[in-house]
Amino acid sequence: MIGILSFILALGVIILVHELGHFLVAKHYGILCHEFSIGMGPLVWSKKRGETTYSIRAIPFGGYVSMAGEEAEKEIVKVDQVVGLEFDQNGKVNKIFLDPTNQKVVGTIKELDLYKALSITLTLEGGEVQRYDVDHDANYILEKSVQQIAPYDRCLESKSKWARFATMAAGATMNFVLAFVLFFIVGLAVGMPTGSNRLGGVVENSPAQVAGLVAGDQIISYNNHSVANWEELTQAISSTKDSTTVTYIRDGQTKTVELTPQISENGGQISTSIGVSTEYEKSLLSGFNYAVFKMKEAFVSIFQTFKMLFVTKEAGIDDLSGPVGIYTMTSTIATFGLTSLIIWIGFLSVNIGIMNLLPLPALDGGRIVFVLIEALIGRPIDRRVEGYVHMAGLLLFFGLFIYVTFNDVIRLINA
Structure with a gap:
């Protein structure tokens, strides 16, 4: 039980801090965040506050911040779809109902632009065509949830290159900050x-x-x-x-x-x-020096692993560990006491931060690469092309995840 709780605590804290970094910087630059999720898979709990839904999902191996414009927005409503409308006191549409039952204004969408023009045109009963202005902060009313529309100025792609770079890099940066704070706490406790x-x-x-x-x-x-x-x-x-x-x-x-x-x-x-x-x-200075020493040790260890994988070939994919391997290691380290567990969480946080900054599709580093390419060529890459690249990377990582997890299970069985 201690092993399971330690594992959930370690991953939970690291993922929470990582996603919180993305979320806070995105909010700072006015990017609309639809959802802030800890975990993946089936929904366990959710609470909508303001324009963001905060959720916990069943599988604790990840998390995400769903930012408007990070991916090509899915069409929630489209031409020829029947919807219901509700209006604010200024006469603008502030609610778009996918289930138009009992709505005063119901019609079939003839034209819509919820990106820049913020308007919707309906063909009403009897054939009348009517255009309506849509409020900047209007909401879709879905079957079980509410989601705010994503105008251009609230989307990631509308922001400056620096804002996008900072938003993508914030997750890893927060992982490094978390590790430094944890090492500093240990340094204060045990000294240098x-x-x-x-x-x-x-x-x-x-x-x-x-x-x-x-x-x-x-x-x-x-x-x-x-x-x-x-x-x-x-x-x-x-x-x-x-x-x-x-x-x-x-x-x-x-x-x-x-x-x-x-x-x-x-x-x-x-x-x-x-x-x-x-x-x-034991002092503030010794705590700081200890944190610097452990951060350097963590970075050196991780890059030595990269060297063994890609340069000297002393290690291969079969030597990598996934969630099962991390769980096994976390369970073992937890038996050595709280101090050892805190150091391990710090090491994992640095590891995850560096991994996310690798210039590979679907990772934060891969998204940063597209921002850098845009800065070099003077124009953004087609969003659909970028989306396909990240999707391909996600599928490859999913395959690697399954392979590494399988190896972890085999090693656990043979141990």
Whole structure:
């Protein structure tokens, strides 16, 4: 149960923050957002507030913000369709009913332009043709929902190249911000290694504790070699396998003790330890430094994976993990405690942010590529062509998703 809850929490937070980035920037630039959804598939819950429907869907492997103009708008009403109309106090159409039952004005659409001209022409009963102006914020009244019309100035394609770029990049940017905040919180809690020669902790029943060393002792000499920082201390420990002397300062007094290091072997590798840990500093600065360190570590790790996949060929598609693999890893990490889980969520957030910025169809990076092409050639690519490209990319990703998930299940069964 802990594994399932941790998995849902991890993906839920990452997806929520990602889509929230798109949503907030889109709203800032006046782009109409029809729906803000966490999850995919069948609808579990929805609530309409203002012009946007907020929803939760059954499959927690994704989410989306449905922005007007991101895809070619589907025709909700069209010529020769029978509709009913309702008007505001200014005489403009403010509601278009797909089910015209009990509406005062009912007719067959002869002409309509809900994109720029904002008008609709009906052939009424008796053959009379009447043109009506449509309110800028008019709504379609559907069978079970309400959706606002999408005039040109509320669509994504009407905005500047910078506005579209910022809207597409906002999701990944928020993923990076989330990761940094999570790493910062962990950094505040656990601190950042100072690198000094002062002990931060001593393992119970270890050679160091048996010899009388405690946290706070400052080691100045190990095996008759001067020690000025943690790196020098660890090097001295690893190079000494016999009984040795340790000189340290405690409460201003210098003392010397003898101890025998613990020797262990793992896979043919011999290691030496005395059971001590470094001192950690807990402050806003150390939290910031820890967050920077972990962000760099996450980015390097992900790009090393790309290198192994596409350059050195040390890894292949069969080595990739999908939702099942992520669930397995999340369940395992959750057993190590909250701190480990928070770090893992941060790492996943960076991963998802980078993946979404890849210049591939259907991803945010693919959409950014079309904005950059428009900037280079001086005109937008045909929206239908762009739509076909993204659809093809979506189908390929869906196929990859199935393949990777299948491999995850096989690995889980054979584990």
